[in-house]
Amino acid sequence: MKKSSLTILGCHSSIPTKKFYPTAQILEMKGFIFLIDCGEGTQVQLRKAKIKFNKIIHIFISHLHGDHFFGLIGLLSTFHLLGREESVNIYAPKGLKDIINTHFKWSYTRIKYCIDYIELSSNKLEKIMENEKIEVYTIPLKHRIYTNGFLFKEKISNRKLNMEEIKKIPDINIIHYKDLKIGKNFKTNEGIIIPNCQLTFDPPKILSYAFCSDTSYYSPIIDHIKYIDLLYHESTFLKTEKIRAINTGHSTANQAAYIAKKAKVKKLILGHYSNRFPNIKDFEKEAKKIFYNVEASEPLKKYYLDQ
Amino acid sequence: MKKSSLTILGCHSSIPTKKFYPTAQILEMKGFIFLIDCGEGTQVQLRKAKIKFNKIIHIFISHLHGDHFFGLIGLLSTFHLLGREESVNIYAPKGLKDIINTHFKWSYTRIKYCIDYIELSSNKLEKIMENEKIEVYTIPLKHRIYTNGFLFKEKISNRKLNMEEIKKIPDINIIHYKDLKIGKNFKTNEGIIIPNCQLTFDPPKILSYAFCSDTSYYSPIIDHIKYIDLLYHESTFLKTEKIRAINTGHSTANQAAYIAKKAKVKKLILGHYSNRFPNIKDFEKEAKKIFYNVEASEPLKKYYLDQ
Structure with missing residues (x-):
């Protein structure tokens, strides 16, 4: 079985450009493939990353700002055009089903596969998916609209x-x-x-990953992600723009690093960069002053959870 | 003033890939800029083509299949994020307003500019826009759902x-x-x-352009586009797939060429290619047997109306 890994498809915020792709990522864990957020252009990034569309069964949407889901209707339509029959589970806040169904209604599209919407509404850590090998929990975040992060944990396997x-x-x-x-x-x-x-x-070490975007600096996150192997925490701004971060419900690289340090995670990767900062290495530099094992994530780069 | 031209942003059908962009194009005519259809990824293609977003005032959507408008919500959101104040006119079939408003409702977005929806419902040639220099008409097409092409005509100017x-x-x-x-x-x-x-x-020669996609071979088009300077007519298939074209409401390159020939247009460009044909020059070859002045359109290529 492949080692558990995270592939970044897009790690910029708000406006897609020639170089900057909005949020989307693929987590491969114990043979399962999870799509986390789905900004515009995700299906093209999936092709570049050589991810097979029919392997995607579970899709997690953090919140309903466009840079996190505008690529979803296109991906679901492509599933339909490719003749998909297997159902898809979408974990998302209330409203997404209405948006998707409004599209299908007006284009008179009758998809042949089933979409199961798991509507998220809790403001506490909540188990939303479980199979024989993995558990997934929401991580309540603090943003301008209702938003969840997600915690993915492998289950302990047999000796x-x-x-x-x-x-x-x-x-x-x-x-x-x-x-x-x-x-x-x-x-x-x-x-x-x-x-x-x-x-x-002993069985193989169990691995864990947490996705936290979009969010202000929010200390309750820390307890939910203690000692995890890999954390993706948004860092829309550098600390020179701390006030803007507060006003828009985002974090600085410095704050992301504090969360990682206090949660004692193994590794931190940053993302959701504002386009106003041309050099993403500046985020890494700022965070490194607080937390050593940090990297500024990049599109199409793969991060192994056990490294 | 710049010469009137058409810039292709995307000219493939259904599924976006690394190389294939769904339908979108920019017509620049008498100093005005018109966006025609808006498939996923259009805003990135607009940047590559160096089109200024704030110059786009009029957007024409042929029909509500995803490959013709899934990029629109992203573009409208970007207008909002860029602080746009000028209103936008969207000419589209019934349903688009519902789709866009459903998005804005669930993301709690209050855009600061105004969107005027001009809801198209006629099945006849209909003038839908006019200013001091240009007239725009619908061209009723024959597809699986309600679809219009668009005819853009310069008005005669002063001597x-x-x-x-x-x-x-x-x-x-x-x-x-x-x-x-x-x-x-x-x-x-x-x-x-x-x-x-x-x-x-004499005043400068008046120029005209017609966009006809998606459509079956549909002879009533001919009368509406007689003697125009440039025609974009879809050619989803080659004639080897004529039956498939009929069943899906599309045309072959051969049929597009017949329309151009019978309407005596100056030049024909083809597009909306099915991904099953890797070499778009095959469409050009097929059409050339019927109509000499034809070209297979390509992304980011510019076509002048007076050539």
Whole structure:
């Protein structure tokens, strides 16, 4: 299985230009593909990143400002034109269903696949998706309109069998493997207890990722993302524009770094840059003064969660 | 004043890709700028073509299939973010206003400029815009949903003064110029009539452009576009896919050429190519067998109406 990773499709704010793509990213985790936000042009960026459209089952929309979802109707239409039959789950604030359905109504489009809207309205951390390998939670953010970040956590998987040691115990049969994988000790026919740790290896480390955009500096985030492996936190402005950040419901690179430091995350990547700053490395420089392991994210760059 | 021209922003159908942009074009005529259709990515193509956003006052949307308008909400939002105050006129079928307003409603956006929707519903040629220099008409097309093409015609302008000849007649004063420009003869103090054609030159030739996409082969178009200077007619398919063209409400290159030939237009450009044909020159080749002055349009290419 591929290593869990995040691919940035767009990491600029508000207005798309020749070089700047609005927010969209792909998280690949335990074989699942999650699309997070979907600014205009996302379907073209997906092609550049060689992501197969039919692998996208779950789409998470943080809020209903255009730079976070204006590419969605185009992507959903393309699914239709490509003959998709598998359903799509869209986790988004109230209103998105109305917008999408208004489009389909006026173009007389009858899509052949099903869209399940999971309407988000809570202002607390809330589990919104779970399967056998992953859990996804909302992270309430503080912006001009109702906005969520998202926390993606791998579930702990089974222990790995240590076949070399297992073969030394003739009583162990294939039917015992299931119990060993979930951590049970083994009792031989003579009644000797062999501890599980002697017969298995620890499971792979579980990884986690949090997406926090758009938001003001908002300290309640910290508790929700403690010790995670990778954090994407918006840094629309540099601290020279701190007042503008407050007035528009955004953060500075400096503030993003404080959140990362206080949450003790492994790595921070920045994004949602305002077009007024031509050199995105300036965001990285500012944040590095507070938190060492930080990078200014770039379109089409892939970040592995275990690095 | 710049010569009247058409700039192609996108000329492919349905699905945007790395190379293929959906329908959008800019007509510059007598100093006015008209945006015709607005597929996803149009605002980025406008930047590449160096078109100033605040010059766009009139937007014409042929129909409500996504590849013709999914870029519009992004463009209108960008107008808002750039602080636009001047109003925009949008000529489109019923439904577009509902779609745009649904977006603004859920993002709590209060735009500072005014959008005037001119809702098109006629199935006949209809004058929908007129100013001192230009007239615009709908061209009813035949597609799967209600669709219009658009005919743009320059108005005849005033005659140009022949100053060399005028100076020879001492009785002619600056107050007489207005009458001379609209074609009146001049009567000297002695009562001699000097014919206007001796004192003025013919006005510049009036030019015309027609946009016809999306449409099946539809002969009523011909009468509406007789002798125009430039025709953009869709050619989604080659004639090998004639049945598919009929079933989907589109045309072949061959059919577009027949329309151009029968209407005796000066020049035909093709577009709205299906992605299934990698080489757009194949459309040109097919059409050329019927109509000589034809070109397969390309993104960011400019076509002058008087050539």
